[in-house]
Amino acid sequence: MNGFSIFMDQDLTPQTVKYIEQMAQAGFEGIFTSLNLPEDDATKYEARLMALGELAQQNELALMVDISGPALKRSGLELEQMKQFGVTGLRADDELELTMIAKLSHEFTIGLNASTITANDIITLTKAGADFTRLEAWHNYYPRPETGLAKNYFCEQNAFLRAHGLKINAFIAGDKNLRYPLYQGLPTLEKQRYLDPLVAWVELKNLGVTGVYLGDPGLEANTLERLKVYFDRQVITLRIKPEIPLCLQVMGEHENRRDVAELVIRSANARKHVLTQIVPENTHPRSRGSLTIDNCKYGRYIGEVQLVKQDLPADPKVNVLGNVSAYYLGLLEYIGSGQKFRLVEE
The missing domain is CATH 2.40.100.10 (Cyclophilin-like)
Structure with missing residues (x-):
């Protein structure tokens, strides 16, 4: 799946609505957002998530939300509400109990933390009756320069994840409207922090990543056009x-x-x-x-x-x-x- 990120630090603007429509038209299939950012005003999440979910549904986009137990409490949102808003997946923080994750997998696509999941976790999820057809592995993005994953570790961990039948998702940095507060890109791999997004996208696909998501909330027009050509016809520009x-x-x-x-x-x-x-x-x-x-x-x-x-x-x-x-x-x-x-x- 090809996806992009929309953050809820502000109400959706006409520019953001247009951007979402452009991304959908270019062949993107999913939106990632987060309830797990301490700098955001959690009291605004309900209205903003409702609006984002409506846009996702209008544009036939999946909606994956990064959550944790504390973040849910801060937002006041209930999981049933999120489902009604059009949320299709939950990227589960490590603080969520595996038994709860197993239960949620019957309601949502669940993104497990790709960097920390262990063989014992797989065993626990199996015993708890998790629906493995709806479990995926999601790597983090890393705002601080020098902290992104090493490629060797990334590949080793992905081999483990594939061996357990998990689809793998990772992030690349954008090249416009980089995410605050550091504005240094939101990639999974450190080596890709300042790469052209198409180069990063193709590299991750060649490394066997199933879903590639744009971490930052923006792309230059020519980058979006080159990605669209790649999505449509697999032509490298x-x-x-x-x-x-x-x-x-x-x-x-x-x-x-x-x-x-x-x-x-x-x-x-x-x-x-x-x-x-x-x-x-x-x-x-x-x-x-x-x-x-x-x-x-x-x-x-x-x-x-x-x-x-x-x-x-x-x-x-x-x-x-x-x-x-x-x-x-x-x-x-x-x-x-x-x-x-x-x-x-x-």
């Missing part, structure tokens, strides 16, 4: 900084050849569309992320379009057209056999 005018002629959609090359990504069909002679120009060394085209000196390879995966020397037979913007370089490793990718001008 790369933004290119042109160096020579010919670069603009190869913008558009390409597909990596199925016989994957070690050092470059080869467009499967670019040579079929060569209509003019390509003379040598801009034949300087090719850094990682260079977009290149073979010139007339390469004979029948003329017009071959490539993306360079690691630094290569200059070749008088290869023109450098431009470069993948540094922010998006991480996407190169996910363009595998037959993967479609789209080149757009930066």
